[in-house]
Amino acid sequence: MNIIENYKNIPFTYVIDSWKPGKNIILIGATHGNEPSGYLSNLQLLEDFQNKSLTLNEGKLIIVTKANYKAFEKNERCIDIDLNRVISKDFIGKKWFEYERAKEIMTLLDESDYLLDLHSTSGKSEPFLFSEEYCLDIAKNLGVSDIVVGWADIWEKSILTDNEGYMHANGKTAFTLEAGSHDNKAWKEVCYKASLNFLSYFNNIDKKYIQKSEKLFMVKLNDVYIAQSDTVKYSKKNIENFDTFDKNSEIFSDGDFVMKSDKDLVVVMPTLEENIKKWDEVCFFWEKIEQ
Ligand SMILES: [Zn+2]
Numbered sequence: 001m002n003i004i005e006n007y008k009n010i011p012f013t014y015v016i017d018s019w020k021p022g023k024n025i026i027l028i029g030a031t032h033g034n035e036p037s038g039y040l041s042n043l044q045l046l047e048d049f050q051n052k053s054l055t056l057n058e059g060k061l062i063i064v065t066k067a068n069y070k071a072f073e074k075n076e077r078c079i080d081i082d083l084n085r086v087i088s089k090d091f092i093g094k095k096w097f098e099y100e101r102a103k104e105i106m107t108l109l110d111e112s113d114y115l116l117d118l119h120s121t122s123g124k125s126e127p128f129l130f131s132e133e134y135c136l137d138i139a140k141n142l143g144v145s146d147i148v149v150g151w152a153d154i155w156e157k158s159i160l161t162d163n164e165g166y167m168h169a170n171g172k173t174a175f176t177l178e179a180g181s182h183d184n185k186a187w188k189e190v191c192y193k194a195s196l197n198f199l200s201y202f203n204n205i206d207k208k209y210i211q212k213s214e215k216l217f218m219v220k221l222n223d224v225y226i227a228q229s230d231t232v233k234y235s236k237k238n239i240e241n242f243d244t245f246d247k248n249s250e251i252f253s254d255g256d257f258v259m260k261s262d263k264d265l266v267v268v269m270p271t272l273e274e275n276i277k278k279w280d281e282v283c284f285f286w287e288k289i290e291q
Contacts (some may be wrong), residue, residue, distance in 0.1 A: 001056050003049060010104045012066045016049050022059025023202040026112035027195055028105070028163060029064060031084045031119065033071025037179045038118025041191035059204050062108050070097055084117075088161040109166055115174035116142075116198045117163045118191045121181050123269070125241035127190045130164065130176040136218075139175060141201050142194045145213045146242060148268060148286060150221035217242075219266045219286035229255035232276045239270045244288075252282065264288065 007015040027045070029038025042065045048054035049061075066072045068083045080096035087106060091099050109115065128146035131139035139147050152160055152168060160168070167174035175198075179190040196209040219242075235250040236243060245251050245261045252259050252273075270283035 001049070003046075007062070008107065010064075010108065012064060012069050013104075013108065014046055014063045014065070016056050016061040016063070018056040018058050018060065018204070020058050022057075022204060024060045024062070024111060024113045025199060025202060025204055026062040026064070026108055026115050027198070028067050028115065028117045029191070030069070030072045031067040031117060031163060032077045032082070033066075033068045033073075033079075034075050034077050034122075035118075035120045036072070037120045037187035037191045038177075039066050039072065040188040041118060041195060044188070044192055045195055054205060056199075056204055057206065059202070060111075061199065061204060062112060064105070064108065067105060068098065068101065084162040086161055087163050087166040090161075105163065106166065109163065109172075110170070112167075113172060114138075114198070114202065115163060115167045115172070116195060117174065117176045118179065118195075119176060120179045120184075120187055121241070121269075123241060123272070124181045125178065127180045127184075127186075128178050128242070129194070130178070132168065133220075135173045135175075138173065138201060140216060141210070141212060142175070142177075142197045143211050143213050144177065144190070144194055145215055145217055147216065147218045148221065149218065149289070218289045219268065220289045221268075222265070222285045222287045224284050225254075225259065225282045227254055227276050227278055227280050227282050228257065230277050231255055232273050232282055234270070234273055239267065241267075241269055243267050243270075254282070261285075 001018050004015045007013045029042040042063050071078045081098045083098045086098055086102045127144055129144040130151050131147050131149050133149050164174040164176045177194050179187045199205040200207050200210045232252055232254045234252045245265045247263050250260055266286040268284045268286050
C-alpha cells in the first residue's frame, strides 16, 4: 500500500493504492467551501492510512480533502459559481475557478467506480443520504438512517451537473451524504462512519469497520411545489427537514390556495417562508417507502 499526494498535480488530492485488484473508490469533501465535515472526515481517514491503523486491502482510494479549496479558505459556498452545478464536460474551457476545478474533479471521477460525496446542510436537518433506487442495497449499509431516493427522476438528466449526476451519467454508482446541519457537531463522525462503511462494503478495508444503522427511514420523491405567490405560510412553526404530515392535513398556504396532503407525506428541504418568492421551490414531497 502506498499514498501519493497531489495526485496528477491536482491540489488536495491523495491516492491510496493497495496494488491489488478491487474497486476504485472516491471520497470528496468540501465541494461546498462552507461545509467542513467532509474535509475533517477525509483528513482523519488519511491519517488512519498514514499511521497504518487502517489498511487498504483491495483496489484504490482517491481522497479529495477540499474540492473547492479556494472557497474553503473563505468559508464560503463558492467563489464564482457552485462547483456542484458545473461537473459536466460542457463547461470545459470556461475560465472561472470552479470550471477549472471541475475539470480536475472529472479526471478523478473518470478513474473511479464508486463515489461518496460528503456534504452538510445550512437548514436544520438530521443526516440523510441521497440514493437512487437501483443502488439502495449499498445505501442501506452506510450507517445513515434517513435515505431519500428518486431525486434524479424529477430533473432532466442533463441539468444534473453535480458530482453524483456526473457519475450516474457515466453509468457509475454515486451517493451524496448530507451529514446534518451546520450546528450539528456530530457532522464529521457521520461522514467518517459512512466512509468506513462504504470502504468495507466494497472490501477495500476490513469488514469489521461496518457499523450498520439499526433503523431505516426511506422516502421516495413524489413531487415538488413551486410558489404561485410571494406569500407562502407553513402550517407548522419552524418547519424542519423530514417533518411528516398526515393525510388531509394542511401543509402551507400560498396566497388564497391551501395545500393539503392527499396522503401521508414527508417534507424535505423546505425553503424558509421569508425567503420564498413567486416561482421559487417551496418544498419537495416524499412518500415513505418500505425497507
Ligand atoms: Zn453541499
